[in-house]
Structure formats: C-alpha cells, structure tokens
Amino acid sequence: MTGNLEVVTTRHNAAIDPVLSAWGWEIPVYLFLGGLVAGLLILGALYELLHPDRPRSRALRAMPFAALGLLSLGMLALFLDLAHKLHVYRFYLAFRWTSPMSWGSWILLLVYPVGFLHGLGSLDPAQRETLLARRALAPFLRPLLRWADGARRAVLKASVVAGVGLGLYTGLLLGTLAARPQWNTAVLGPLFLASGLSTGAAFLLFFRLDEREHGFVVRWDVGAIVLELLLLGAMLLGFAAGDRSAQHALYHLLGGPWTSAFWSLVVFAGLLVPLAMELLGRRRRLPLAALAPALILAGGFALRWILLAAGQASSFREFP
Amino acid sequence: MTVDTRLCVACKACVLACKAENAVPDGFCRDWLVEETRGEFPDLHAQNRSERCNHCSEPPCVDACPTGASHVAGGGAVLVTHDKCTGCKACIAACPYDARYVHPQGWVDKCTFCLHRARRGEKPACVSVCPTFCLEFGDLADPDSDVSRRLRERRYKVLHPETGCGPNVYFLE
Numbered sequence: 495m496t497g498n499l500e501v502v503t504t505r506h507n508a509a510i511d512p513v514l515s516a517w518g519w520e521i522p523v524y525l526f527l528g529g530l531v532a533g534l535l536i537l538g539a540l541y542e543l544l545h546p547d548r549p550r551s552r553a554l555r556a557m558p559f560a561a562l563g564l565l566s567l568g569m570l571a572l573f574l575d576l577a578h579k580l581h582v583y584r585f586y587l588a589f590r591w592t593s594p595m596s597w598g599s600w601i602l603l604l605v606y607p608v609g610f611l612h613g614l615g616s617l618d619p620a621q622r623e624t625l626l627a628r629r630a631l632a633p634f635l636r637p638l639l640r641w642a643d644g645a646r647r648a649v650l651k652a653s654v655v656a657g658v659g660l661g662l663y664t665g666l667l668l669g670t671l672a673a674r675p676q677w678n679t680a681v682l683g684p685l686f687l688a689s690g691l692s693t694g695a696a697f698l699l700f701f702r703l704d705e706r707e708h709g710f711v712v713r714w715d716v717g718a719i720v721l722e723l724l725l726l727g728a729m730l731l732g733f734a735a736g737d738r739s740a741q742h743a744l745y746h747l748l749g750g751p752w753t754s755a756f757w758s759l760v761v762f763a764g765l766l767v768p769l770a771m772e773l774l775g776r777r778r779r780l781p782l783a784a785l786a787p788a789l790i791l792a793g794g795f796a797l798r799w800i801l802l803a804a805g806q807a808s809s810f811r812e813f814p
Numbered sequence: 815m816t817v818d819t820r821l822c823v824a825c826k827a828c829v830l831a832c833k834a835e836n837a838v839p840d841g842f843c844r845d846w847l848v849e850e851t852r853g854e855f856p857d858l859h860a861q862n863r864s865e866r867c868n869h870c871s872e873p874p875c876v877d878a879c880p881t882g883a884s885h886v887a888g889g890g891a892v893l894v895t896h897d898k899c900t901g902c903k904a905c906i907a908a909c910p911y912d913a914r915y916v917h918p919q920g921w922v923d924k925c926t927f928c929l930h931r932a933r934r935g936e937k938p939a940c941v942s943v944c945p946t947f948c949l950e951f952g953d954l955a956d957p958d959s960d961v962s963r964r965l966r967e968r969r970y971k972v973l974h975p976e977t978g979c980g981p982n983v984y985f986l987e
C-alpha cells in the first residue's frame with residue numbers, strides 16, 4: 495500500500511515511549527571507563543612484554559592500580575543504573591552464555607585479580623618496602639609478590655587477555671542487541687576495543703612517562719586511532735549496504751539528528767585533530783601537549799554517548 | 815494468540831482488563847492498542863491491533879538476560895522471575911517490540927499470557943473480556959485448537975518477522 499501512514503498507540507510506558515530511554519548517563523560512563531581501563535592494562539602489559547629490559551617510570555608502574563580504581567568507578571555507574579540494586583548479587587549466581595552482560599560481569603571479576611597482580615609485580619623496590627613495612631599487610635603481600643614476580647610473563651599475558659576481553663565486551667554488549675538497528679553491527683566490539691586502546695594511551699600521556707615509553711604510547715595511540723577510523727568507515731558502509739533499518743541507522747549519522755555531534759566531536763575533534771597533532775608532534779614538540787590526549791578522551795566518551803543515544807532511538811517501530 | 819483485526823473496534827477493554835487483573839501500576843501497560851491508517855484518501859485502509867509481548871519462539875530478551883530471570887516457561891510463554899531480576903534492562907533493549915517496562919518496584923514487567931489464569935483453565939483477562947471476541951488464546955501445537963483453526967482459515971501476519979524472533983501473536987487480516 496502506498497501513501498501516508500498514521501499510527502496512534504495507547505502505550506505510553508515511561509522510559510519506553512515515545513523513544514526508548516531505559517539506559518541513562520551511567521551506561522556511556524561505564525562503557526567509556528571500561529574501554530579506558532582495557533587500554534591501560536593492554537598497553538602497560540605489552541610494553542613490558544615487548545621490552546622487558548627497559549626501566550619503567552613510576553607512572554607506568556602505578557598504572558594498573560589506577561586502572562582498577564577507574565574500573566571501580568565504572569562499576570559504580572553500572573550499579574547506579576540497576577533498577578533493582580539489592581539483586582545485584584544475582585549476576586554472580588548465574589552464567590548465561592548467550593548474554594554479553596553475563597560475560598561482562600564475570601570478565602570484570604577476572605580483571606580485578608589479574609590487574610592487581612599486574613600492579614603488584616610492577617612496583618619498584620622502594621614502593622615494595624613501603625608496603626611491606628605495614629605489619630598488617632606484609633603476611634598477605636609477601637607471598638603474593640613472590641607469586642606475581644615468579645609468573646610475571648604469565649600475569650602480563652593474562653592482563654592483555656583480560657584487557658582485550660573487557661574492551662571487546664563493552665562493544666559486544668550493544669552489538670548483540672539486534673533489536674536496535676544502530677547497534678546491529680559486528681564492528682562495535684573491535685571499534686570499542688580500538689577506542690579503548692586510544693583512550694587508554696591518551697590517559698597515559700597525561701603522566702610523566704620517560705622518553706621511550708612516551709614514544710611507545712604515541713605509536714600505539716596513532717595505530718589505534720587509524721584502526722578506529724577504518725572501523726567507523728566499515729560501520730557506515732555496512733549500514734549503507736544493509737536493509738531499510740540499517741539505512742535508517744546510517745541516516746542517524748549522515749543527515750539525521752546525531753550527524754553534527756558525531757562528525758564534529760567524534761571524527762574531527764576526537765580522532766582527526768589529535769591524530770594530526772600526534773603525527774606532527776613527533777617531529778617538533780607542539781605547545782599544548784595535553785590538548786591531543788584531552789581531545790581523544792572527550793572523543794571516546796562522545797562516541798559511546800552518541801551511539802548509546804542513537805541506538806536507543808533506533809527501533810523497528812520506525813517501520814510499522 | 816490470534817487477534818482478529820477486522821473485529822477489533824479499539825475499545826481498549828483488553829487494556830483495562832489486564833491492568834485490573836495483573837495490578838499493572840499507574841502509567842504503565844502490558845497490552846496496548848495500535849490504530850494504524852494507511853493510504854491516500856479516499857483509498858484508506860485502517861487496522862486496529864491489540865498488541866502485547868509476542869512470546870517469541872527465539873526470544874532475544876531471554877538471551878540477553880544475565881541472571882536467568884527472563885526465561886521461557888512450559889508452554890512457551892516468556893516470563894520474568896521477579897526475585898532474580900536486577901533491573902539491568904538488557905532485556906528491554908533486546909526486545910524489538912518494546913513490550914517490557916521497569917516496574918516501579920525495580921523488576922522488569924511484561925505480559926505473562928495470564929499463565930496464572932491458564933493454570934485454572936481460564937483464558938487470559940484480555941481475551942475473556944473482549945466484547946467482539948477478536949482475541950483468541952490457545953495451543954498452536956494442537957491442530958484442533960481455536961487459534962490453529964483461525965490461522966488455517968484466515969490470512970494473517972506477525973509484526974516485524976524480519977527480526978527473526980519468531981513472534982507468536984498473529985494478526986488476522
């Protein structure tokens with residue numbers, strides 16, 4: 495049937511109608527922090543795995559603990575989002591392999607011990623002395639330290655694996671929800687992982703790294719940004735080649751309500767500008783060295799914010 | 815379940831019956847009316863549909879649930895165990911029909927096909943109250959049931975078959 499279409503519904507459920515808004519600010523905050531933590535763990539562990547003989551700065555040594563702190567903030571946001579907070583323990587009474595949310599809750603539980611051992615083994619002798627000087631801590635820490643040192647490479651590899659799992663899952667969480675055409679793309683997992691790597695690298699650049707660490711982090715950051723741009727391109731092409739619901743997802747970002755935010759905040763200010771700054775900055779130190787990482791962090795957050803909002807607004811109800 | 819869109823007059827008795835039967839909180843509903851008009855005057859085509867959870871055969875809401883609160887009960891109805899629900903809303907995001915909502919008490923709520931009534935041998939509240947008898951409920955696996963018979967005799971559609979969820983509410987046209 496051609497012509498007009500008029501639909502009237504009596505359903506006005508809060509947070510469902512007229513546009514789904516079940517997930518609020520907590521979820522993008524969590525997805526952003528989860529990705530960033532994944533990036534921190536992966537980069538910290540890779541640096542040591544690839545260059546075991548190089549000295550490491552205090553900042554890099556302390557980073558796994560900072561990562562766990564940030565992850566806890568993210569989990570707090572996730573907890574705040576639960577409508578039935580008293581039942582939070584229910585996540586850990588089940589493992590449902592079809593549910594990325596279930597995978598995620600178990601991955602989070604894995605990241606803590608791995609990140610903690612990663613951090614313990616990273617401490618320099620002076621930091622260890624300070625810790626072991628505390629009577630209450632020493633009996634627990636001494637065997638843990640011995641263990642973390644003895645299995646150092648295994649711990650670092652586990653940290654990479656846990657980081658990749660965490661970064662991928664933050665994307666898959668949305669990417670498996672086929673009910674929202676905007677999220678119905680296999681690209682989201684790798685995209686959020688790449689974005690996690692670049693935000694993790696950007697976060698590291700705020701701290702005092704030594705010359706070689708700095709070079710390593712910038713190289714990885716550039717690589718992650720390029721990968722992210724390619725994946726964003728693949729996502730848009732995938733939408734363009736898809737059915738009408740995918741076309742609508744494309745429209746959201748090309749002409750529709752999220753177009754200007756997506757292209758200006760994510761692609762231009764969050765990826766292209768900092769990429770150019772980092773490439774130029776290699777040759778001569780640019781002023782405003784903190785600007786590029788700040789832009790990357792803001793862009794990474796904007797990416798999740800926009801995709802979450804656009805995803806909730808994309809629905810089969812648009813095609814009655 | 816079948817909904818005869820030719821008989822439905824959009825009186826919303828099914829909506830009110832469900833609210834009363836299931837103590838659905840103010841401002842929410844488990845079933846609702848959609849009035850759809852297509853075409854160009856004077857060639858118009860109107861359809862009234864009493865809609866609810868489709869109790870899908872491949873329910874993505876159940877797949878998305880991390881705790882097992884959302885589950886497929888015996889007979890194929892998709893239910894939520896309140897005690898297990900964390901209110902994480904993964905199922906809400908996963909449902910292409912937006913058939914769920916967060917109950918003010920924190921768990922996620924939706925149509926249950928009035929299984930508590932079915933156990934007593936009664937039809938769902940919406941079905942039993944409908945003055946035009948346009949709603950029918952029964953076992954699709956049983957070829958002699960009223961729903962199977964209606965599906966044999968009439969043209970029908972399901973909503974958004976492209977989702978691949980296998981919805982089980984059929985709209986007779």
Ligand code: SF4
Pocket residue numbers: 866867868869870873874875876892908909910911912913914924979
């Ligand atoms: S209609 Fe939605 S809530 Fe009902 S079974 Fe299907 S996916 Fe689940």
Ligand code: SF4
Pocket residue numbers: 878879880881882883884894898899900901902903904905906921922
């Ligand atoms: S809100 Fe409840 S029923 Fe829905 S996915 Fe989360 S735990 Fe499962």
